[in-house]
Amino acid sequence: MTQARSRTTAKADRAASIKQSAIEVFAEHGYHNAKVSMIVRRVGVAQGTFYLYYKSKREIFDEILDDFLTMVTGSVDQWNIGDVDTVDNFRASLIDLGDILLQVLVKNQMLTQIFFNEGLAVHPEFAERIRNFYEELEDVMTGINRLNAQRNLIRKADYRVLALCTLGMVERCIQVFIVNPEEPPSVEELRHIVREIVDFFIDGAAPQPAPAL
Amino acid sequence: MTQARSRTTAKADRAASIKQSAIEVFAEHGYHNAKVSMIVRRVGVAQGTFYLYYKSKREIFDEILDDFLTMVTGSVDQWNIGDVDTVDNFRASLIDLGDILLQVLVKNQMLTQIFFNEGLAVHPEFAERIRNFYEELEDVMTGINRLNAQRNLIRKADYRVLALCTLGMVERCIQVFIVNPEEPPSVEELRHIVREIVDFFIDGAAPQPAPAL
Amino acid sequence: MTQARSRTTAKADRAASIKQSAIEVFAEHGYHNAKVSMIVRRVGVAQGTFYLYYKSKREIFDEILDDFLTMVTGSVDQWNIGDVDTVDNFRASLIDLGDILLQVLVKNQMLTQIFFNEGLAVHPEFAERIRNFYEELEDVMTGINRLNAQRNLIRKADYRVLALCTLGMVERCIQVFIVNPEEPPSVEELRHIVREIVDFFIDGAAPQPAPAL
Amino acid sequence: MTQARSRTTAKADRAASIKQSAIEVFAEHGYHNAKVSMIVRRVGVAQGTFYLYYKSKREIFDEILDDFLTMVTGSVDQWNIGDVDTVDNFRASLIDLGDILLQVLVKNQMLTQIFFNEGLAVHPEFAERIRNFYEELEDVMTGINRLNAQRNLIRKADYRVLALCTLGMVERCIQVFIVNPEEPPSVEELRHIVREIVDFFIDGAAPQPAPAL
């Protein structure tokens, strides 16, 4: 059994190392300029070996992007939303989510890069998947917004547009600070960014009103 | 002269119709799945004709994306910023800009789609161009934010993150309402979205404080 | 009639200028890298005009090489062989021929270049023509050699090999001094070369025997 | 190891058989009329296989011509020049060189043909290489001539022109007897030709003086 297990493990390892190599190559060259030969060369296996583990170049790409989506979903699921009955702990809760999310993206920088740069361009089916992913996200966030409005944590607004704006804010920061950073961001930097985003989300850009006496 | 002019026009027309066809094909299939043969078939000319007007598939793609960038830059240049001494006319000015921008993007829906879906994935040189474009935009917006903070139109913040958030908010709305809309947005819808974005930018999502007595 | 003549002349002129342009382009780029578009651009006429005067790219090439062969034949025909009853005036007569030949080749340097560099490589039919040309030349020279042996102007030998050697000597000198010269040769230089060739032909390279007492 | 060796050999063989096929096709049709499809069809492999072994049509052509030049240089290097202190053993030495050279060219008839017919016409870079090859040859031969003149093996002359003439003599004989022979020359025929050339080189065509008493 140990042997069987180790064999299975070996197999999984090989698959994993090929996938890792593919991630690197896709991140560096993009899907269409990445050649299967580049992927296998990096692992040091033969061209044919690739096809023992993946049916096609496209399949491994899809798997990689699936991994990304799963990872994002998973990390959001980890979010312990906590008590959100006042604007203050709402703010804290959002910061918490932001921290979790950005950290996981930084840790998987290349996946993130592939998703943002290539995701929509490889083939229509995956573009569709991504759009669905976004729609779900959008719906969830819209719902949360509506709920939070009822709780008086946020004001009345077009909750969908609000959701989209929130998503977009985060995305562009990811693009700049994670996908194409001048240098990899430190944990402190990330925390600062998250705070700024959350503050902006809650308070907007307007000058703060003098605190009511 | 009429003849000369008409001939010139004919030539320009041919180039334009090929470009239009390319836009459609790129929008529908993406750069890599678009074949030159598809582009010419749609215009009803021979394969060789394409190369009378464009040196390569890549050249026409670059031109198309350049057109997009020029268009966006141009439409922003049209923006008459007006007097912005109070938060109210600041808000109005932003709404004005948003209206201009979204309208031009709607009018050039396919260009917008190509830019957002393919821009970063075709070749590294263009990805670089796009990043530069974004950086410029970012710098300009960051500067404006700083200035507006001095004028007390916005509060103190990390002006760069603020700029990125603003950009992202707009972008995601463009993605959803212009690039992949369930149905093409009406002018009213667009105006509504812009208003929501601007309100969100200025006021944030927090419940409005009770108006001072 | 004048008009008719001038029109005819104009037509011939146009054909001639296209041919001249073709000669330049073929000499510079070789047949296969020469494009019809290069030829017409140099004359300043439209692409279609070319086909009013020549049926094809190949036809004009063939005509050009024919011109070369005609020119060479013609210049040899001009040769006044003179009295050749002693080795001395045989030598003078050969020098005369050499002078005529090299001068005409220098005057038509580009034709010469095309012939030597491209003649055999363009298409089998012309290669065949060139081989026939050479064979004729070879036969004539072999015959002359035989005749001159009878007259005791040259020694007994394999007259054909002798003819080939003679041809080759001249050809390589043409290649070096006319087709690819460091600088265009002066008349004196040419005369010197001819003399050297003829002396070599007659006397060989061996040290001269001491003149009989 | 046997297997490894046989595999390596197989690979080298494949490359070699493709090259051999290319030699045949280039010899028969010339570079520009030769299609990669013709080359592979003759070997019975797929079009893509060609590109496993050679980067381009031009690369294989260049390799083939390089092979030719190497072969010629190599066979001349084999030449054991021997003692050359009298005209008689000078003559013998030259005959020796000639025999070696012509035999190697006959054995590689198609290479020789490609070199002579196509060498200068395919692309400027190779034409340049060939000119350099000739220049070196020319320089070596000129130097030898000068040396031999000092040794009183040949008379005073323009040693460069002498070198060129020698080269040319040999070349035209190669063209006629090896590149385009009516039938492949026998060993005896080749020996005869060499002797005739050498005799001509040394003694010229002039009637031999009566031997001194």
Add this chain to the structure above:
DNA sequence: CATGAATGAGCTTTCATTCAT
């Protein structure tokens, strides 16, 4: 006669995928 835009056959080259070893 002259034009030059249009043609399209035909080329070289690439690379994901297969399969005999």
Add this chain to the structure above:
DNA sequence: GATGAATGAAAGCTCATTCAT
């Protein structure tokens, strides 16, 4: 399982030639 040589479909691009104006 692993290999890597072989495949061949499919693409972009060129340019001699044509023909409507």
